[in-house]
Amino acid sequence: MSNIRIHLPDKSIKEFEFEPTVLQVAESIGSRLAKDTLGAQINGQLEVVDLRTVLPNDTQLKIITKGSDESLEVVRHSAAHVMAQAVQDIWPEVKVTIGPVIENGFFYDFDSPFAFTPEDLKKLEKKVNHLLKKNEVVTKEIWSTEKAIETFQKMGETFKVEIIKDLGEEEVSIYKQGDWFDLCRGPHVQKIGQIKAVKILHTAGAYWRGDENNPQLQRIYATAFNSKEDLAEHLKLLEEAKKRDHRKLSKDLGLVYNHPFAPGAPFFTERGSIIYNELQNYMREGYQKYGYHEVISPQIFDNQLYEKSGHDANYKENIFSTNVSEREFSIKPMNCPGHCLLYGATKKSYRDLPWRIADFGRLHRNEKTGALHGLTRVTTFCQDDAHIFCRVDQLFDEIKSFMIFLDEVYNKLGMSNYKIFLSTRPEKRVGSDEVWDQAESVLAKALKNLNLDYTVNEGDGAFYGPKLDIMFVDALKRPWQLGTLQCDFNMPNNFDLKYVGEDNSTHQPVMIHRAILGSLERFIGVYLEHTAGRLPTWLSPQQVVIMNITSSHDEYCRNLEQELKAAGIRVAYDDRNEKLGYKIREAQLKQIPYMITIGDQEVENSTVSVRLLTGVNKNGYNKTDFITNLKNEVNNKNLRTFLEN
RNA sequence: GCCCAUGUGGCUCAGUGGUAGAGCACACCCUUGGUAAGGGUGAGGUCGAGAGUUCGAUUCUCUCCAUGGGCACCA
Numbered sequence: 001m002s003n004i005r006i007h008l009p010d011k012s013i014k015e016f017e018f019e020p021t022v023l024q025v026a027e028s029i030g031s032r033l034a035k036d037t038l039g040a041q042i043n044g045q046l047e048v049v050d051l052r053t054v055l056p057n058d059t060q061l062k063i064i065t066k067g068s069d070e071s072l073e074v075v076r077h078s079a080a081h082v083m084a085q086a087v088q089d090i091w092p093e094v095k096v097t098i099g100p101v102i103e104n105g106f107f108y109d110f111d112s113p114f115a116f117t118p119e120d121l122k123k124l125e126k127k128v129n130h131l132l133k134k135n136e137v138v139t140k141e142i143w144s145t146e147k148a149i150e151t152f153q154k155m156g157e158t159f160k161v162e163i164i165k166d167l168g169e170e171e172v173s174i175y176k177q178g179d180w181f182d183l184c185r186g187p188h189v190q191k192i193g194q195i196k197a198v199k200i201l202h203t204a205g206a207y208w209r210g211d212e213n214n215p216q217l218q219r220i221y222a223t224a225f226n227s228k229e230d231l232a233e234h235l236k237l238l239e240e241a242k243k244r245d246h247r248k249l250s251k252d253l254g255l256v257y258n259h260p261f262a263p264g265a266p267f268f269t270e271r272g273s274i275i276y277n278e279l280q281n282y283m284r285e286g287y288q289k290y291g292y293h294e295v296i297s298p299q300i301f302d303n304q305l306y307e308k309s310g311h312d313a314n315y316k317e318n319i320f321s322t323n324v325s326e327r328e329f330s331i332k333p334m335n336c337p338g339h340c341l342l343y344g345a346t347k348k349s350y351r352d353l354p355w356r357i358a359d360f361g362r363l364h365r366n367e368k369t370g371a372l373h374g375l376t377r378v379t380t381f382c383q384d385d386a387h388i389f390c391r392v393d394q395l396f397d398e399i400k401s402f403m404i405f406l407d408e409v410y411n412k413l414g415m416s417n418y419k420i421f422l423s424t425r426p427e428k429r430v431g432s433d434e435v436w437d438q439a440e441s442v443l444a445k446a447l448k449n450l451n452l453d454y455t456v457n458e459g460d461g462a463f464y465g466p467k468l469d470i471m472f473v474d475a476l477k478r479p480w481q482l483g484t485l486q487c488d489f490n491m492p493n494n495f496d497l498k499y500v501g502e503d504n505s506t507h508q509p510v511m512i513h514r515a516i517l518g519s520l521e522r523f524i525g526v527y528l529e530h531t532a533g534r535l536p537t538w539l540s541p542q543q544v545v546i547m548n549i550t551s552s553h554d555e556y557c558r559n560l561e562q563e564l565k566a567a568g569i570r571v572a573y574d575d576r577n578e579k580l581g582y583k584i585r586e587a588q589l590k591q592i593p594y595m596i597t598i599g600d601q602e603v604e605n606s607t608v609s610v611r612l613l614t615g616v617n618k619n620g621y622n623k624t625d626f627i628t629n630l631k632n633e634v635n636n637k638n639l640r641t642f643l644e645n
Numbered sequence: 646g647c648c649c650a651u652g653u654g655g656c657u658c659a660g661u662g663g664u665a666g667a668g669c670a671c672a673c674c675c676u677u678g679g680u681a682a683g684g685g686u687g688a689g690g691u692c693g694a695g696a697g698u699u700c701g702a703u704u705c706u707c708u709c710c711a712u713g714g715g716c717a718c719c720a
Contacts, residue, residue, distance in 0.1 A: 107715095115649055204715030205648025212717045216648050219715070247713095251656085260693080260711045314720035368646055368718055369711095377719080463720075550677040577677075585681035599679055611680060619679095 004057045022051040023190070026063055036065040038194065039074040039187045048073045050186035052140045066194060067226050076106040078138065078189040079128075079198050079224035084108050085180040086127035087220075096182065097159040097208065097217055104234065105223030109206055111159060112218045116203045121220070125200040135193030136178040140186065148172045148183060159208065197231035198224045241476055246525040247374040249533040253591060255524075255541070256375065264372040264379035266521065271541035274570070276520055278539050280360060282637065283384045283409075283517065290405050292356040292386050297338040299362065303328040308494055309337035318365045335359045336488075336513060339387045340495040343509075348499040353509060354390035354398055361385070375525030383519045388512040389497070392438055398512060399446035399468075399485065406470060406483050406516045414639045415530065417473040418483075420452055423460035430464055431489035439487045439510070440466045464490035465510075474530040482518040482526065487511075534613060537593045537630070538637040544571040544630070545592045547583045549599035551575070556603045560596070560623065567631045588613065593641055594630065610643060618643050 004016040006025050014020075014028055027034040039048045041062045042055065048070050055061060064070045080099035087094050087110060099108030116124075143151075145164060152160040160183050164172055175184045177192055189195060201221040208214035225231040242248075250256040255272030258265075268276050287294060303321060306312040311319065311333065321330040332338060339357055348355065364380045371377050388398050410418055422443055425436045443466055447454050454468075461467055470483035488511040491497075498506040517523040527535075537543050544564055548557045557573050564571040574583050580597065587595045595611040601620065602609055608626050609619040629642045 118650085202714055203649065206716045207647080210717075212647065216716075218648075221715080258712085263711065311720070316720095318719085365719085370646065370716080371718060372712090547680090548677095549679055552677080579676095579678050579683065580680055581678090582682055583680090588681055595680080597679065601679090609679085615680085617680065 004055070006055055007058065007060045009062050019054050019056055022049070022053050022055065022061065022063065025055065025061060026051075033063065033065065036067075037063055038066055038068075038071040038189055039064040041070065048187055050074075050140070050188060051190065052186070071226065072224075073101050074187045074189055075195050075226060076101040076224045077184075077187060078192065079195050079222065080106045080108050081175065081177065081180075081182055081184070081188070082128055082131050082192060082195065082198070083124070083200070083220065083222055084110075084182060085177065086124055086131055088180065089131075090123060090127055095157055095159060098163070105201065105221060107206075107219050107221045109208070109217040109219045111208075111215070116218055116220060121200045121203065124220070125198070128198050128200065132192055132195055132198065134178070135191050137191050138188045139176045140188070141174045141176065141181075142171050143174050144171055145169060148174065152183070195224055196226050197228045198222060199231055199235065237476070241478075241529075244476070244529045244532045245374075246376070246528040249528045250375065250525070252589070253528075253533055253541075255528075263369070264367060264377070266375060266378060272524075274541040275524055275535070275539050279517065279520055279523065280384075282412075283358075286405055286409060286516075287358050287386070290356075290401060291354075292358045294358045294360070295339070295342060297335060297342065297359055297361055298332070300329050300331050301338065303330045305337050305341070306330055309340070309491060310494055311337065318367065320364050320366050331364045332361065333363055333365045335361050335363070335383070335385050336387055336491060336511070337495075340491055340497060340511070343389055343497050344495060348389075348497075348509075350391065350499055350501050350507075353499060354388050354394050355509075356386055356388045358384070358386035375521045378519075378521050381519040381521040383515050384517045385513075385515055388514065389492070389499075389509040390512065391499075391501075391507070392435070392442075392510055395439065395442045395487065395510060395512075396446050396449075399443055400450060402485050402512075402514055402516075403446065403450055403452065403468075409516050410472070410483075412637060412639070413527070414536070415472050415474075415527075419471045419473065419479070420447060420454040421457050421460075421469045421471065422447070422454050423457040423462075423467050423469065425461050425466060426459045426463060428463050429461075430493070435489055436466065439489075443468060443485075443487070462486055462488075464488045472526065472530075474526065475532070476529070478529075480526045482523060483516045484514065484518070486513040488513060533591050535591065535593075536637065536639050537641060538634045540591070540593050541570065542572060542590065542592050543569050543634065544594040544596060545583075545587045545590075546571065546573045546596045546598060547580060547587070548573075548575055549580060549597065551577070553598045553600075553603055557598050560598070560608070563623075563627055564630075567627050569627075569630060569634065584611065612641055612643055614644065616644065 004019055006014045006016065006020065008014065014025055022040040023034060023037055026037040037051050039051050040053065041047070041064065042049055043060045048064055064074065080101065084096050084099055088096065093113060095111040097109040097111060099106060148164050149161050152164065164183060172183055173185060174181050175186060175188050199222060201223060204219045204221065205216045206219040208217055223234065225234060250272065253271065254269055255275065257267040257269055284294065303312060306319065315333065319330050319333050321328055339359065342357065343355065360382050362380060362382050367377060367379055390398055410416060424440050465487035467484060467486035469481055471479045472482050473479050492508050492511050497509055499509055501507045546557050546561055548554060554575060557575065561571055561573040584595060591613060593613055597609040597611065605620060606623050607620045608623050609617065610621055610626070611617050633642045
């Protein structure tokens with residue numbers, strides 16, 4: 001065999017008489033590197049391959065060593081095996097299925113005759129740690145498919161057998177650690193001891209192959225890291241996320257109330273409603289600016305509407321409906337069909353387009369009970385919904401205008417970190433290929449024109465048209481889908497919508513469904529998590545609290561309260577006979593952005609002393625200036641208080 | 646809808662086969678105190694709902710409801 005050349009990242013080349021494995025290349029460089037090698041990336045690809053992979057001539061090789069972020073995938077993959085081994089060591093009757101690496105960890109699905117209890121998990125974690133200490137060497141073997149099927153069949157591992165059969169390969173790879181082995185593609189560590197920290201997290205039910213018609217398995221979630229410190233940091237992050245849970249925050253801040261009589265349908269309290277209405281008003285300002293007209297449409301329709309729109313055929317189980325005098329009525333799950341009726345109410349000319357109508361109508365969707373979640377998945381909600389009816393050649397400007405509108409809103413709210421996804425035609429679809437071509441390319445063109453990066457999700461579009469999904473990435477780097485823009489060729493057709501063109505003949509408009517915040521409910525939930533409840537002043541239910549030091553400052557405080565109220569500020573005067581520290585603690589917990597203390601000094605000099613939520617104090621601030629600056633801050637909807645930067 | 650867990654005063658949680666307790670919040674009293682909890686007294690719960698086992702159930706069993714972790718769903 002001629003010389004095999006392996007290219008390394010520093011442009012150097014290693015030559016071999018044979019096709020080497022990743023590990024052999026590492027050994028040729030140094031024993032220390034070989035010891036630390038956990039995998040590799042080859043030919044510039046992001047996928048991490050096994051260190052036992054045999055490399056053909058002219059491979060570009062980047063070795064992944066312990067401690068790197070890339071190595072986590074290998075470590076977690078192996079940790080999943082260790083966990084499976086531990087489970088079968090403790091409970092031999094449990095059968096294994098699959099155990100992939102996921103973001104921040106891994107899981108393994110087991111076919112178990114019993115459900116794992118929290119005590120079981122503790123036992124399991126102990127066993128896993130014991131196996132890590134044992135530090136078995138991991139070896140890879142190639143088996144023929146027949147041998148693999150026979151072996152796993154004998155062991156009663158029927159799910160493995162099914163996987164192997166479905167693979168349809170002649171050979172499969174098996175990874176062994178001690179006497180335990182599993183069918184696996186890899187990659188895996190050299191020795192189990194290279195997994196430094198494992199934490200078993202929780203259990204869940206999960207369907208075999210994600211299909212609810214299949215048997216349900218027991219899933220165990222866990223995670224692994226390169227060091228105990230990294231693990232501790234991750235667990236801390238989980239704690240932080242828990243503290244920011246909008247269900248906890250919205251309860252603690254008194255924004256939302258839930259009652260079992262209304263599952264999935266939150267009450268917004270007098271405090272919560274302020275946030276809700278402020279957001280709505282803000283969107284209305286945008287509608288004014290971007291040429292939308294707000295409409296109000298019916299809540300309940302004769303079900304014939306949804307037969308016409310197609311929702312009756314495709315969405316019926318989610319629609320609340322009722323029979324009155326033998327007539328079937330449905331509570332609207334979305335605004336679009338109603339808007340189509342409104343479009344058809346008058347004859348439209350091309351001069352009327354684009355016709356943009358916005359609707360804050362309340363929607364109801366009968367979600368499956370297990371899907372409900374806080375404010376982010378509810379049965380009744382309100383979208384910042386609008387529909388744009390336009391000509392195909394107007395799509396470009398409309399999409400552009402939407403993205404500019406959205407960017408403005410997100411920046412205003414301190415949410416500038418977002419990603420855009422363009423979903424293209426799925427297999428099952430309506431509309432001609434020409435129209436799809438045009439719509440998809442115009443979406444891409446508009447994004448490019450605005451210099452916006454986006455990711456294409458091939459085949460992920462709705463059956464009625466391509467769409468943009470906006471993923472907001474919050475302060476804890478978690479993605480949330482909020483905004484969306486969807487082109488729709490279907491509904492205008494179902495409702496036979498027309499306009500008269502310049503050529504005096506009739507044409508069909510395209511319909512755009514779009515939302516920026518998504519639903520107010522979901523948005524508020526996400527925004528609470530993003531801000532940890534510390535809202536900008538203009539969105540705060542209470543903007544100012546005035547605290548007197550003794551009752552002798554009462555008059556000054558009452559006057560100040562009136563002046564702030566007159567300036568349109570949401571203020572309350574805490575005149576209770578309590579110590580200042582006590583009042584501050586309460587205001588701090590309620591996240592009131594401005595805490596004003598009034599004592600002798602302030603009364604004497606006509607000033608206010610301000611404490612911010614950061615704990616920063618500005619004493620002796622001119623009272624009139626304070627009111628003016630605060631008013632400006634609120635009117636401009638500033639993100640930060642005027643006293644910080 | 647499915648698997649598992651949970652459900653005790655407004656909130657956070659303890660506890661028991663013989664009908665319940667703490668802290669915070671609330672009410673009243675004392676305290677007039679400068680930046681995250683001053684002190685005292687008191688009121689408040691048929692222990693998620695229904696059925697069963699039992700002499701007796703908040704505690705055990707079953708069903709239902711709700712919530713939580715996931716799965717599936719999110720035309």
